[in-house]
Each structure stands twice: as structure tokens, then as C-alpha cells.
Amino acid sequence: MPRRGFTLIELLVSMAIIGILVALLLPAVQQSREAARRTHCQNNLKQIALATVQFHDNIGCFPPGRIMPRPGDPQELSCGRDTPSWLIRILPYLEQGNFADDWDTRENFEDHAEEVRTMAIPTYLCPSRRSAPTAKVPTVTVEFTASCGCSGPQTFFSGATGDYGGNHGDLSPGAIGFTSDFYWGGNGNGIIISSRPLCVAGQPRDWIDKIRYRDITDGTSNTILAGEMHVNAQKINQPPDDGAIYSGWHFSFSTRIGGVHVPLAPNMDYVDTRLYSFGSWHPGICQFAFADGSVHALSTSIDVEVLGHLCVRNDGEVTSGF
Incomplete structure (x- = not known):
């Protein structure tokens, strides 16, 4: 009886075909x-976005990005410049009430406590960039240069x-x-801005510069509320x-700006020396929540003037169809 089976050449051809199919399939996956x-x-x-809107509905204004005196x-x-950022204030509206109770704004x-400071919330993390177990920074002292008068070892x-x-x-x-620079209290023209405090016994008990819906004169559907922050892939x-x-010490840790001279980061390797830019690790786009609660993906090549109009709440330049 003749033997049945593959020859060596047939086996190699079959393996080559399988390899080609896998190579074609991987990009799709x-x-x-x-x-x-x-x-x-x-x-x-x-x-x-919905949590921030609920905060506004309950408190009567949007949360301050941070407390920052001029x-x-x-x-x-002149108190409160080292207090927590706006992302702590909206925790109760993200079903994180227990975690919010660990904080005193x-x-x-x-x-x-360090275990409180380093607890990552999945809602604040983009899965294209990182996961909760790796989302933390250690305590470090570095040389920092900025125009705000805070340069030097920090x-x-x-x-x-x-x-x-x-x-x-x-x-x-x-x-x-x-003192008129955008990062000082009350000078920002977005929605989640730095605000000056009202101090009692050396602590901020309220904030002065409160942004409300009536202040968004360009329209809630035409004004950005929040978006993805750019982080260089080598600096994660x-x-x-x-x-x-x-x-809340550095504005760029929890807020960003956009517009002329501050484009969207085009990719994850973009070097933003001032740390001002929005940007994502999604190819070609950066996603934003608007003040009406909607979410849109903007092209990373969007015109900087159009981006600026979307970031400013009251410049009279209503941008639609972006």
C-alpha cells in the first residue's frame, strides 16, 4: 500500500500561506x-462631562480647576494654592462618594495619605495609554522652569x-x-479655570471666580469642557x-489650553515644552467633552484659530460644524 502524508515542500508551502494570512489578520485585530x-x-x-454638569446643577457653578491666588x-x-484639583470635587457624581470622603479640599x-493620593480611578484613564495599576508618579524633586515665577528645584x-x-x-x-497671565486665579477664559480663594483661618472655604452656564455666551455645544491631555510617550x-x-499645584496636571500657539499634539511623541497641549494616543484624533455633555473627536490637524474659539467660552466667535 502507498504511504499517505505531506511532502516537505507541501508542508513549507502550507506554513507560508498560514503566515501570510496571520500577517493580514493582525492589523485588523x-x-x-x-x-x-x-x-x-x-x-x-x-x-x-455628566458629573461636571451635575456638580454645576447642585452647586450653582462649575468646579474650579484649582485654587490659585494672584x-x-x-x-x-492668598490661601489654598496646594489644595486638590477639580477632579476631586466631581468624585461624588462619578459614584466615588467613599473615595471623595477621603479628601478635604x-x-x-x-x-x-499616600494611599489616597495614589489611588487611580479607571474613569480618569484612557485604555490606549495606561491602566490603573501603572497610573502613578513617585515623589521626586526636579529642576522646573516656568514663567509663573515658580522656577527652580521643586x-x-x-x-x-x-x-x-x-x-x-x-x-x-x-x-x-x-499677574494677568492665564494660569492665575480668575484669568482663564475657558470653563474649568484657576480661581482665587475666599480664605477663612488660612484655608479656602469658597472660591471667587465662578463660571456658570450664563457665562458660556458662545453656546454650550460650541465650547469644550474637558478633553484628553497630551503626554509624551517617553515621559509617561x-x-x-x-x-x-x-x-492643584500645577495647572497642567488637570487642565490644558488650546488655540493659537497651542495646537493639538499630532501624535504621542510630540514634544510640548510648555506642557499646555491637549492630545491623545488615538491616531489622528483627540476626543473632547463639550459643555452640553456631548463628546466629539477632533482632528489633530484642526486649525488653531478654530480650536481657540472652541476653548474660549465668550469670544463671540461661534464655531459649528467642526
Whole structure:
């Protein structure tokens, strides 16, 4: 009886065909996974937007991005600059009430327990970039240079990192070392801006610069509320490029700006030396939640003037069809 089986040549041809099919299939699988991660990221932004809207409905205004006095303010307006960011204030509206109870927005960020500071919330993380177990920075001291008068060796305290920041506005108020610069309290023209405190016994008991729906004169559907923050792929979890999102000390840890001179980061390797930009790790787009609660993906090549109009709440330039 003749023997049955594959010859060596037939086996090699079969393996080559299987290899080609796998090579053709892998990009499709990767694209499918990225599409799922992008949808997950979009859902995170939707939850953040709805939580922020609920905060407004209950408190009567949007949360301050952080508490930040202006240089030269009197003592009763000069407290709270190290207190937690806006992402702590909306926790109860993200079904994170127990975690919110661990925080005191009147106390300095670094005075909270390390296990509290470093607890990452999945809603604040884009799955294309990182997961909760890896989303943290250690306490480090680095040389920091900025126009805000805070240059020199600075200690950045350990904390959870995240991928979504509030819209602080654009660069038009300035960033050249004046008290009118955008990052000082009350100067931002976005929605989640730095605010001056009202101090009682050296602690911020309220904030002065309150943004309400009536202040968004360009329309809620035309104004960005929050979006994905750019982090260079080589600087992930490395302060000051990537810092603790619950900390209000540096505005770029939990808010960003966009517009002329501040484009969207085109890719994950983009170097933003000022740490101002929005940006994502999704190819070609960056996702944003708007003040009406909707979520949209903007092209990373969007015109910077159009981006600026979307970031400024009241410039009279209503941008639609973006």
C-alpha cells in the first residue's frame, strides 16, 4: 500500500500561506482593539462631562480647576494654592462618594495619605495609554522652569496620574510673568479655570471666580469642557510632564489650553515644552467633552484659530460644524 502524508515542500508551502494570512489578520485585530479602546475613552469623557454638569446643577457653578491666588493678593485671598484639583470635587457624581470622603479640599494635596493620593480611578484613564495599576508618579524633586515665577528645584509629591483635563481656555490672557497671565486665579477664559480663594483661618472655604452656564455666551455645544491631555510617550508617569491629577499645584496636571500657539499634539511623541497641549494616543484624533455633555473627536490637524474659539467660552466667535 502507498504511504499517505505531506511532502516537505507541501508542508513549507502550507506554513507560508498560514503566515501570510496571520500577517493580514493582525492589523485588523489591532484596529479592532484600538476602536474598542477609543470607545471606552469616549465613554469616560461622557461620564466626566455628566458629573461636571451635575456638580454645576447642585452647586450653582462649575468646579474650579484649582485654587490659585494672584501674586500680591491680600492675605484673605492668598490661601489654598496646594489644595486638590477639580477632579476631586466631581468624585461624588462619578459614584466615588467613599473615595471623595477621603479628601478635604481645604487641606494641601500632599497632606493626604499616600494611599489616597495614589489611588487611580479607571474613569480618569484612557485604555490606549495606561491602566490603573501603572497610573502613578513617585515623589521626586526636579529642576522646573516656568514663567509663573515658580522656577527652580521643586518637589512633586506622589499621586495618581490621569488622561483627561479641564478646558482652561486659550493663551490670549498671556503667559509672560504678569499677574494677568492665564494660569492665575480668575484669568482663564475657558470653563474649568484657576480661581482665587475666599480664605477663612488660612484655608479656602469658597472660591471667587465662578463660571456658570450664563457665562458660556458662545453656546454650550460650541465650547469644550474637558478633553484628553497630551503626554509624551517617553515621559509617561514622569513629573513635571506627567503629574498627579488630584494636585492643584500645577495647572497642567488637570487642565490644558488650546488655540493659537497651542495646537493639538499630532501624535504621542510630540514634544510640548510648555506642557499646555491637549492630545491623545488615538491616531489622528483627540476626543473632547463639550459643555452640553456631548463628546466629539477632533482632528489633530484642526486649525488653531478654530480650536481657540472652541476653548474660549465668550469670544463671540461661534464655531459649528467642526
